[in-house]
Amino acid sequence: MNEAMSQPSNTLPMQAEPAAEGPDDLDLVARSQAGDTAAFNALVTRYRSRAFSMIYQMTRNEQDAWDLAQDGFVKAWKSIGRFRGQSSFYTWLYRILMNVTIDSLRRKRIASGTEFDDQIGLRQIEPGAATAPRAELQPAEKISDQEIRTRIDAAIEKLSPEHRAAIVMREIDGLEYSEIAEHMDCSIGTVMSRLFYARKKLQALLKDVYENI
Amino acid sequence: MKTFEERFTAWVDGQLTGRDLAEFEKDLANHPEVVAERAEARKLGDLLRAQPVPPLGNADFFSHQLMQLIAAETPRAAEPAKPRAWFWSLPRLAFAGAACLVVAGGLFKTLIPAAVSPGEKSKYYAQVVEAWPADPSISATTVYNSADNVTVVWLDGLPYIPATYALK
Numbered sequence: 001m002n003e004a005m006s007q008p009s010n011t012l013p014m015q016a017e018p019a020a021e022g023p024d025d026l027d028l029v030a031r032s033q034a035g036d037t038a039a040f041n042a043l044v045t046r047y048r049s050r051a052f053s054m055i056y057q058m059t060r061n062e063q064d065a066w067d068l069a070q071d072g073f074v075k076a077w078k079s080i081g082r083f084r085g086q087s088s089f090y091t092w093l094y095r096i097l098m099n100v101t102i103d104s105l106r107r108k109r110i111a112s113g114t115e116f117d118d119q120i121g122l123r124q125i126e127p128g129a130a131t132a133p134r135a136e137l138q139p140a141e142k143i144s145d146q147e148i149r150t151r152i153d154a155a156i157e158k159l160s161p162e163h164r165a166a167i168v169m170r171e172i173d174g175l176e177y178s179e180i181a182e183h184m185d186c187s188i189g190t191v192m193s194r195l196f197y198a199r200k201k202l203q204a205l206l207k208d209v210y211e212n213i
Numbered sequence: 214m215k216t217f218e219e220r221f222t223a224w225v226d227g228q229l230t231g232r233d234l235a236e237f238e239k240d241l242a243n244h245p246e247v248v249a250e251r252a253e254a255r256k257l258g259d260l261l262r263a264q265p266v267p268p269l270g271n272a273d274f275f276s277h278q279l280m281q282l283i284a285a286e287t288p289r290a291a292e293p294a295k296p297r298a299w300f301w302s303l304p305r306l307a308f309a310g311a312a313c314l315v316v317a318g319g320l321f322k323t324l325i326p327a328a329v330s331p332g333e334k335s336k337y338y339a340q341v342v343e344a345w346p347a348d349p350s351i352s353a354t355t356v357y358n359s360a361d362n363v364t365v366v367w368l369d370g371l372p373y374i375p376a377t378y379a380l381k
Contacts, residue, residue: 037283044276052269062267069269070279077283152264170226171258177228189219196218199225199254202261207253210260 025089032080040080044073047090051097057168058101058161060153068104072097095183098165102184105161143212155205163198170195221247225254346371 022042023031031039051072056065076096083092143151156164165184169175170191175183180191215223220237223229229237241247269275344353351370358365368374 037280037287040283041276041280044279045272048272048275049269052275053266056266062270066269066275070275070282073279074282074286078286148260149264152261167261171261177223177226189215192219192222193216195226196222199222199257203253203257206257206260210253210256213260 026085029080029083029085029089032077033083037077040077043089047093048073050090051093054094054168054173055097055101057172058098058105058164060156064104068101069097071104072100075100098169098183102161102165105164109161143209148209148213151206151209155202158205159198159201163194163201166191166194167198167202221250225251 023039025043025046028039028043032043048069051069052065055068055072056062059065059068072093076093079096083089156167159167162184166180169180169183170177177188177191181188184191215233220229220233224234224237344351346352348370351368354367354369356365356367357363
């Protein structure tokens with residue numbers, strides 16, 4: 001099967017897919033730009049798992065990840081005529097998927113009336129101070145995989161879409177600051193600041209988890 | 214000038230180098246807790262990366278559904294406008310000609326009485342084509358008897374034929 005399998009630690013290939021069989025991405029893109037849906041379907045087959053994984057890391061919900069991956073691919077199809085090959089196809093697709101996901105998370109926030117305050121829990125923490133743990137577990141208490149997942153899901157859900165994106169792109173996808181800044185259309189300083197506060201918040205929420213596994 | 218947050222983040226990620234790194238680490242001499250902070254940030258990163266991601270279930274159905282969405286959202290390409298001259302292209306002209314022939318044939322068949330075919334024997338062997346009687350009450354017809362091979366000229370309204378007249 002000609003499908004690039006996802007790796008949890010890195011969903012973003014910054015270079016061409018050497019393992020991919022069949023026509024290369026640029027050939028498939030050129031045919032897609034000419035209206036060949038079969039060629040686009042081949043690109044979907046190649047990157048659907050990776051796209052799903054990346055979005056899942058942001059949403060922590062399989063159904064949302066499925067729907068948003070579909071939305072992202074549809075947007076990619078609609079705008080494929082504007083792809084100029086200045087980056088790899090997946091880098092271009094990644095940006096679309098990330099924007100679709102961030103927009104969705106923002107809409108959900110508005111719909112639910114939930115305002116993310118990334119400073120909550122951090123106001124009492126000086127920038128250089130050690131993170132205050134939420135000692136929900138005793139040190140000797142082991143935590144199950146299911147509970148770890150639940151705790152991580154809950155913690156990430158407390159982050160704003162922008163902070164989620166920064167954490168996922170840096171910690172999971174391993175992007176450089178400049179790449180994150182380009183995807184998020186902001187400065188590198190803003191990326192670093194978002195990473196700082198996102199990490200602080202996650203450390204505050206998950207310290208007992210990573211200290212007990 | 215970079216803020217503490219920016220310098221700290223760059224330091225955690227190993228992106229701080231040269232003079233910036235030296236200055237930052239000099240400042241850290243008075244804040245040993247920050248070193249522990251970096252270790253925690255790295256543990257957090259390890260924890261996040263270690264989490265398995267569920268695979269995309271029903272991947273083929275995903276593609277199938279997606280391609281249906283794309284087909285529904287893609288406007289059908291408009292038929293390219295053909296030049297007007299092509300309306301009277303050769304195939305169209307040939308078709309129009311054939312249609313005309315069929316219609317004309319149909320009209321001919323239905324409106325024009327069929328002629329007697331040459332093989333069909335008429336009961337009239339001869340026909341009076343012209344007659345110029347002085348009296349309009351007189352008319353001439355012929356009757357052919359095939360058994361006797363005789364043609365009879367029938368004159369209505371004429372009591373007799375004068376002996377000096379002959380049929381031509």
